[in-house]
Amino acid sequence: MADVGRHPNIELLAYxxxxxxxxxxxNFTVTVRKKARYVDVKxxxxxxxxxxxxxxxxxxxxxxxxxxxxxxxxxxxxxxxxAFVLNIDECLGNNPIACGKCLEVCDKDCIDYxxxxxxxxxxxxxxxxxxxxxxYDPTELDEFGYTRYENVITSMxxxxxxxxxxPTEGHLIRLTDHKQPKTVAFxxxxxxxxxxxxxxxxxxxxxxxxxxxxLLIKDHYxxxxxxxxxxxxxxxxxxxxxxxxxxxxxxxIYIRGIPGEIEExxxxxxxxxxxxxxxxxxxxxxEVDMVVLSVGVHARADSxxxxxxxxxxxxxxxxxxxxxxxxxxxxxxxxxxxxxxxxESPKDIKDSVTQAGAAAARANRLMMQGKVSVEAITSTIIxxxxxxxxxxxxxxxxxxxxxxxxxxxxxxxVEAACSGCGACSAECPFGAITMKHFTDRQIEAQIDAxxxxxxxxxxxxxxxxxxxxxxxDLAGTNRFQYPPNTRLIRTMCSxxxxxxxVLRAFARGAPIxxxxxxxxxxxxxxxxxxxxxxxxxxxxxxxxxxxxxPERLQLEWISAAEGQKFATVMRAVEDLRQKxxxxxxxxxxxxxAGVLEPPKPKAAAKKATEEEAAAQAAA
Amino acid sequence: xxxxxxxxxxxxxxxxxCQCGHNIAGTVDCEAVAKFSETLxxxxxxxxxxxxxxxxxxxxxxxxxxxxxxxxxxxxxCSPRMHEPTFRATLAGADLNPYLLEMANLREHxxxxxxxxxxxxxxxxxxxxxxxxxxxxxxxxQDEMIVPITQKALIIGGGIAGIQSALDLADAGYKVCxxxxxxxxxxxxxxxxxxxxxxxxxx
Numbered sequence: 001m002a003d004v005g006r007h008p009n010i011e012l013l014a015y016x017x018x019x020x021x022x023x024x025x026x027n028f029t030v031t032v033r034k035k036a037r038y039v040d041v042k043x044x045x046x047x048x049x050x051x052x053x054x055x056x057x058x059x060x061x062x063x064x065x066x067x068x069x070x071x072x073x074x075x076x077x078x079x080x081x082x083a084f085v086l087n088i089d090e091c092l093g094n095n096p097i098a099c100g101k102c103l104e105v106c107d108k109d110c111i112d113y114x115x116x117x118x119x120x121x122x123x124x125x126x127x128x129x130x131x132x133x134x135x136y137d138p139t140e141l142d143e144f145g146y147t148r149y150e151n152v153i154t155s156m157x158x159x160x161x162x163x164x165x166x167p168t169e170g171h172l173i174r175l176t177d178h179k180q181p182k183t184v185a186f187x188x189x190x191x192x193x194x195x196x197x198x199x200x201x202x203x204x205x206x207x208x209x210x211x212x213x214x215l216l217i218k219d220h221y222x223x224x225x226x227x228x229x230x231x232x233x234x235x236x237x238x239x240x241x242x243x244x245x246x247x248x249x250x251x252x253i254y255i256r257g258i259p260g261e262i263e264e265x266x267x268x269x270x271x272x273x274x275x276x277x278x279x280x281x282x283x284x285x286x287e288v289d290m291v292v293l294s295v296g297v298h299a300r301a302d303s304x305x306x307x308x309x310x311x312x313x314x315x316x317x318x319x320x321x322x323x324x325x326x327x328x329x330x331x332x333x334x335x336x337x338x339x340x341x342x343x344e345s346p347k348d349i350k351d352s353v354t355q356a357g358a359a360a361a362r363a364n365r366l367m368m369q370g371k372v373s374v375e376a377i378t379s380t381i382i383x384x385x386x387x388x389x390x391x392x393x394x395x396x397x398x399x400x401x402x403x404x405x406x407x408x409x410x411x412x413x414v415e416a417a418c419s420g421c422g423a424c425s426a427e428c429p430f431g432a433i434t435m436k437h438f439t440d441r442q443i444e445a446q447i448d449a450x451x452x453x454x455x456x457x458x459x460x461x462x463x464x465x466x467x468x469x470x471x472x473d474l475a476g477t478n479r480f481q482y483p484p485n486t487r488l489i490r491t492m493c494s495x496x497x498x499x500x501x502v503l504r505a506f507a508r509g510a511p512i513x514x515x516x517x518x519x520x521x522x523x524x525x526x527x528x529x530x531x532x533x534x535x536x537x538x539x540x541x542x543x544x545x546x547x548x549x550p551e552r553l554q555l556e557w558i559s560a561a562e563g564q565k566f567a568t569v570m571r572a573v574e575d576l577r578q579k580x581x582x583x584x585x586x587x588x589x590x591x592x593a594g595v596l597e598p599p600k601p602k603a604a605a606k607k608a609t610e611e612e613a614a615a616q617a618a619a
Numbered sequence: 620x621x622x623x624x625x626x627x628x629x630x631x632x633x634x635x636x637c638q639c640g641h642n643i644a645g646t647v648d649c650e651a652v653a654k655f656s657e658t659l660x661x662x663x664x665x666x667x668x669x670x671x672x673x674x675x676x677x678x679x680x681x682x683x684x685x686x687x688x689x690x691x692x693x694x695x696x697c698s699p700r701m702h703e704p705t706f707r708a709t710l711a712g713a714d715l716n717p718y719l720l721e722m723a724n725l726r727e728h729x730x731x732x733x734x735x736x737x738x739x740x741x742x743x744x745x746x747x748x749x750x751x752x753x754x755x756x757x758x759x760x761q762d763e764m765i766v767p768i769t770q771k772a773l774i775i776g777g778g779i780a781g782i783q784s785a786l787d788l789a790d791a792g793y794k795v796c797x798x799x800x801x802x803x804x805x806x807x808x809x810x811x812x813x814x815x816x817x818x819x820x821x822x
Contacts, residue, residue, distance in 0.1 A: 009789035026768035079803035130781035341780025356783035376761035449753035476727025
């Protein structure tokens with residue numbers, strides 16, 4: 001930690017938050033809000049004079065609320081930067097009648113009650129997301145009585161109690177009588193591996209954390225009895241089994257079974273644990289002095305903000321989703337962005353450090369080249385067809401298109417800013433925007449090829465590259481089986497799927513057309529998926545007016561993590577397909593026959609003809 | 620009849636059907652798919668590979684591009700999200716613009732999800748190749764934009780992972796900006812007493 005503070009190449013912005021990210025790989029501009037700290041970080045020497053005079057006390061978050069701090073405080077003794085912070089909501093303020101004491105005693109004048117938040121823009125080439133995780137709050141699990149029984153604590157609270165720098169200076173005590181417990185029980189998988197309350201996944205770190213805690217207790221107090229209630233002990237890492245065995249040798253008793261209920265003896269404040277011993281059989285009651293809930297971890301509640309800023313994806317468990325689970329485990333799908341630590345999945349310190357090294361190496365690999373090639377999937381305006389209506393400007397999530405609607409000059413795309421979703425191309429009413437590598441002609445060729453024969457047996461599904469197509473890949477990797485009637489056409493974003501593609505598919509005899517894209521929060525192109533929804537809603541109306549059942553056009557949001565959902569949707573659309581009659585298909589083909597007629601000559605074609613005529617005349 | 624592409628060049632499509640060992644060939648009749656591919660417009664060469672992504676597989680693609688003067692390549696194998704970068708590089712190695720590649724996903728979207736229905740899966744595979752060839756015929760060469768990279772990294776979060784990433788990059792000579800929401804770095808790790816497996820202090 002101290003190395004970070006003094007490294008000449010590291011600029012540390014503590015008490016700050018990323019508020020905006022613009023740009024793309026190699027060229028991100030990040031806006032950071034430096035929150036008002038009310039204490040000058042550079043000047044403060046953490047002498048502590050202000051603490052002595054501050055009259056306000058508040059629960060100390062670092063000590064899990066087991067101790068108090070002042071309104072001006074240092075988060076913990078080894079904090080980096082080594083400077084105080086003032087909680088302005090708790091502070092009595094710069095009113096000499098009310099307080100202002102800290103200001104008076106501070107020799108270096110580093111306290112400023114009028115400090116304001118400050119915004120700074122930073123240009124960076126790569127981003128590593130190491131936002132970490134949150135610890136599960138077991139209050140909702142009534143059976144364990146956390147917060148109802150004072151002697152039931154969490155493993156994080158235990159950490160502070162056993163820590164020599166903690167509120168008890170490392171003396172393990174019960175909270176009710178401040179006496180050393182004779183028996184301590186640990187309950188594993190609290191908030192983990194549960195289909196009901198908490199999380200369904202294994203939190204990875206809690207088994208070994210408890211093994212460690214058992215050893216700590218036995219090192220300090222060999223006389224304390226320890227009982228660990230568990231489902232499985234997962235001690236799979238290097239050296240882990242040794243530690244587990246050592247804790248048993250030191251006397252920790254492991255009992256297979258999770259207590260169904262805890263009762264408190266109102267007099268002794270001891271706790272009775274009722275548990276089914278699944279190894280020996282039978283239900284037992286264990287009376288202990290203290291219970292430690294070995295709590296799991298979950299994704300941070302504020303992950304949404306970072307997810308949107310960097311257009312990331314998250315797996316079903318809420319943690320950030322890597323570009324590939326085996327081959328790109330620290331890369332985000334967004335180029336130039338990497339993950340490390342618990343932001344990606346629950347992991348211990350060693351794995352976090354390993355992954356951090358990997359993420360740094362991946363970022364280094366990009367940056368050391370000095371330049372990067374960006375996929376040539378961008379939009380281009382056909383100036384002759386553009387009527388300068390300005391719709392594309394509104395559609396573009398990246399503000400990459402500009403258009404002077406008054407001067408009626410054709411729109412212009414800034415290619416470096418275009419990310420290639422294609423929503424502009426699909427929304428342009430004049431066909432004046434071409435999406436490179438996903439042109440109308442290319443997509444229509446796929447539609448026509450698919451539906452040339454036996455169209456009545458097939459479902460056409462458009463899938464966006466980042467979510468739905470990947471969801472389909474995941475269904476494959478997991479071998480989730482579904483009927484073989486669907487054919488996917490991949491576009492970068494579902495926002496690229498032009499209305500005319502859907503109508504063309506119906507005109508070619510498709511019984512069912514499915515549009516699938518990212519969930520709104522997952523959209524790789526900020527909010528381009530909103531245009532998909534708007535377009536489909538309009539299309540439903542249009543189909544209905546033409547006597548075509550709107551149900552034949554399906555819209556589904558499938559994330560890259562939803563392989564199971566992908567398979568379910570594929571089964572559902574096949575069920576729908578079977579209900580579409582040949583007569584219905586024929587009727588649709590007739591109703592939409594006009595869609596297949598070649599487009600009328602447009603300005604460009606006319607101009608070309610004129611030029612040709614002029615050339616001929618010249619010849 | 621062979622068509623001309625936008626550049627006025629005669630279209631010459633090569634199709635490579637990958638068996639992926641047993642992964643695709645275990646369900647899909649790859650030979651039938653290859654045979655069917657020969658009937659598609661502008662397809663001038665069809666190959667059946669055991670592993671197209673392997674070194675010999677890629678060499679076969681390169682040689683075929685040279686030998687048959689291919690100007691469009693369709694690789695019917697796994698997901699483009701898996702191997703599109705691989706095969707784009709193969710094309711580039713044969714002096715063909717990487718954007719003249721199209722992939723048909725016969726593995727994740729076909730053989731692995733229709734394991735009990737080999738005939739239907741083979742029909743679907745044929746359609747997927749047909750669609751890929753149709754798209755390939757109208758693909759155009761693209762030039763990628765080369766942009767400079769700012770020699771600075773942003774690390775969001777100052778827990779153990781952020782600290783380690785920041786130090787590694789800073790030691791490698793890059794400027795690093797480490798943003799932490801809380802008043803101090805250290806994260807959850809800082810609150811932990813001893814850490815396993817070394818049983819030493821966390822800070």
